[in-house]
Amino acid sequence: MDTRHGARMIPPTYERAASLQQALQQLASTPGRPIQPIAGGTNLLDLMKLQVMQPSGLLDVNALPLDAITATEEGGLQLGATARNADTAYHPLVEREYPLLAAAILAAASPQIRNMASNGGNLLQRTRCTYFYDRATPCNKREPGSGCSAVGGLTKYHAILGASEHCIATHPSDMCVALAALDATVHVTSVRGTRAIPFGAFHRLPGDQPEQDSTLAADELITHLTLPPGGRFAAHSAYLKIRERLSYAFALVSVAAALEIGPDGRITDARLALGSVAHKPWRSTDAERLLIGAMPGDTAFESAADRLLEGAQSQGQNAFKIPLARRAVVRALQAATEGTIDNRGRRRGQPEHAA
Numbered sequence: 001m002d003t004r005h006g007a008r009m010i011p012p013t014y015e016r017a018a019s020l021q022q023a024l025q026q027l028a029s030t031p032g033r034p035i036q037p038i039a040g041g042t043n044l045l046d047l048m049k050l051q052v053m054q055p056s057g058l059l060d061v062n063a064l065p066l067d068a069i070t071a072t073e074e075g076g077l078q079l080g081a082t083a084r085n086a087d088t089a090y091h092p093l094v095e096r097e098y099p100l101l102a103a104a105i106l107a108a109a110s111p112q113i114r115n116m117a118s119n120g121g122n123l124l125q126r127t128r129c130t131y132f133y134d135r136a137t138p139c140n141k142r143e144p145g146s147g148c149s150a151v152g153g154l155t156k157y158h159a160i161l162g163a164s165e166h167c168i169a170t171h172p173s174d175m176c177v178a179l180a181a182l183d184a185t186v187h188v189t190s191v192r193g194t195r196a197i198p199f200g201a202f203h204r205l206p207g208d209q210p211e212q213d214s215t216l217a218a219d220e221l222i223t224h225l226t227l228p229p230g231g232r233f234a235a236h237s238a239y240l241k242i243r244e245r246l247s248y249a250f251a252l253v254s255v256a257a258a259l260e261i262g263p264d265g266r267i268t269d270a271r272l273a274l275g276s277v278a279h280k281p282w283r284s285t286d287a288e289r290l291l292i293g294a295m296p297g298d299t300a301f302e303s304a305a306d307r308l309l310e311g312a313q314s315q316g317q318n319a320f321k322i323p324l325a326r327r328a329v330v331r332a333l334q335a336a337t338e339g340t341i342d343n344r345g346r347r348r349g350q351p352e353h354a355a
Contacts (some may be wrong), residue, residue: 236258
C-alpha cells in the first residue's frame with residue numbers, strides 16, 4: 001500500500017488471457033474502473049507506480065495469437081498488436097518495403113524498451129507532459145476539470161498545433177508518426193464486433209475532453225494494424241528526430257517524410273507527418289498535394305512545410321518549435337530526395353563495407 005499524497009493504492013487483479021474471446025469478455029465486464037490490457041507494460045507500469053493510472057485489474061494478452069507480421073493479399077503488411085517493436089523494425093518485410101517505419105521505431109527509447117514494447121501498446125502511450133505525471137499539480141488529462149498547469153507554465157515540450165485551453169500536451173510516439181504518414185489502419189475488436197479505424201482518426205485532439213487520448217472504447221482490444229503497399233516510397237524516405245540528446249530522449253520535433261519520384265525527376269506522390277507538436281501525429285494531405293508534380297527542392301519543400309504548420313501557435317517557451325519544425329520538414333524532404341538511409345547509416349543499395 002502506498003499512501004503518498006494521501007492516496008491509497010488499490011492493488012489490481014491480474015489475469016492471463018488464454019483466448020481472445022476470454023479477453024474480450026473480461027474487458028466488457030468492468031465498465032466502472034476498467035481492466036487494462038497489458039503486453040510489454042513499458043509505459044503503463046510507470047504510470048501505475050505513480051498512481052496516474054489505477055486500473056482495477058491487468059489483463060495479460062501476451063498468450064494471444066496477435067504477434068504475427070505478415071504480407072497481406074493486397075501487397076501491404078499486417079502488424080500484430082503484441083509483436084514487439086524491435087521485431088517489427090528488424091523484420092525483413094518492414095526493412096525492405098517500409099524503411100520509414102523501421103527508422104522511426106529504432107529512433108525511439110532504448111534497445112531494452114524496444115525489445116519489450118508492443119505495437120499496440122505503442123499506439124496507447126500517454127503523454128510525457130511533466131504536469132500529467134506530477135499528481136501534486138492540476139491536470140485535465142489526469143483529472144478532468146481540474147485545470148491545465150502547463151498553460152502559463154513550463155511549455156518547452158508542448159504543442160504548437162491542435163491544442164486547446166484544456167490541454168497543450170503532445171503525443172510521444174515515434175512509431176505513430178511513421179504509421180500516420182504511411183496510411184496505417186488500426187483494427188480493433190470487442191464483444192460488440194470489429195472496427196477498422198483509419199490511423200488519422202485513432203488519436204484525438206484534446207478539445208474539451210483531453211482525458212480521452214484515442215477513439216478506442218474501454219472494452220475494445222487492438223488486434224493488429226495494416227499498411228497499404230508501400231514499396232513505391234522505399235527508395236526515398238527519411239525519419240528525422242530532433243532531440244536534446246542522441247539516445248533515450250523524446251523528440252522536440254520529428255518528421256516522417258516519404259516521396260515517390262518519377263523518371264523525369266518530379267515528385268509523383270508524397271507522405272509527410274510531424275511528431276511531438278500536437279496531441280496526435282500531425283499530417284496534412286494539403287501539404288502533400290503541394291509536393292506532387294513539383295521538382296524536389298527548397299521552394300517546394302518550404303511551401304509544404306508552411307502548409308503543414310498552418311495555424312501553429314506558440315505556448316510561451318516553445319515558440320522555437322515553429323521555426324525548428326519548418327526547418328526539420330525541409331531537411332527531412334531533402335534527405336528523402338537523396339535516398340533512404342537505413343538505421344546502420346547506409347543508403348539503400350550501398351555495400352556493407354561502405355557503411
